[in-house]
Amino acid sequence: MTTPDSDGLLAEQLLRLTRRLQRIQKRHLEQRGLGITPAQSRLLRTLAHCDAPPRMADLAQRLEVVPRAVTTLVDGLEASGKVRRAPDPTNRRVIRVELTDDGRKALLELHGARRSAAEEILAPLTGGQRELLGGLLDTLVDAAPKPGRGRGC
Structure with missing residues (x-):
């Protein structure tokens, strides 16, 4: 039986683990010298999963961020050649964001950094514990509500 105190402790453990995972992932990104922040990494991964x-x-x-935050992320990624803004072919007033070849290469490096970070954080667990954790996650x-999906994503 769970109690409010045990739920609070569990929530705190999850938050600490999340912060630790973010620190480890950031370190692995920095070690690869990509010059990409975790937020930019998330935007690149999102672009890779869009149909158009x-x-x-x-x-x-x-x-699930304000549009201004996306503008800042795209500005940085565009300056480094990983994405480009392109006019919509059917409506010239609409700007679309697309991955460049450098962006696709960066995604491969990002995948490696995320995998290394996951290996580091999961190292203390046995195979059975990892399987159990995977099922719980x-x-x-x-159970979480799905983020809004824009056209093409």
């Missing part, structure tokens, strides 16, 4: 280049507003909705992820 999304609008900035669609990205903001998908990432699936349950929590599946």
Whole structure:
């Protein structure tokens, strides 16, 4: 039986683990010298899963951030050649964001950094514990409301 105190402790443990995972992932990104922040990494991964280049507003909705935050992320990634803004072929007033070849290469490096970070954080667990944790995390992820999906994402 859970109590409010045990739920509070569990929530605190989850938050501490999340912060630790973010620190480890950031370190692994820095070690690879990509010059990409975790937030930019998330935007690149989101773009990679879109069916078509999304609008900035669609990205903001998908990432669950304000549109200005997406503008800042895209500005940085565009300056480093990882994404480009392109006019929508059917409506020239609409700007879409697409991955460049450098962005696709960076995604491969990012995947390696995330994998290394996961290996580091999961190292203390046995195979059985990892399997159990995976099942528990699936349950929590599946129970969460799905973020809004913009057109093309």
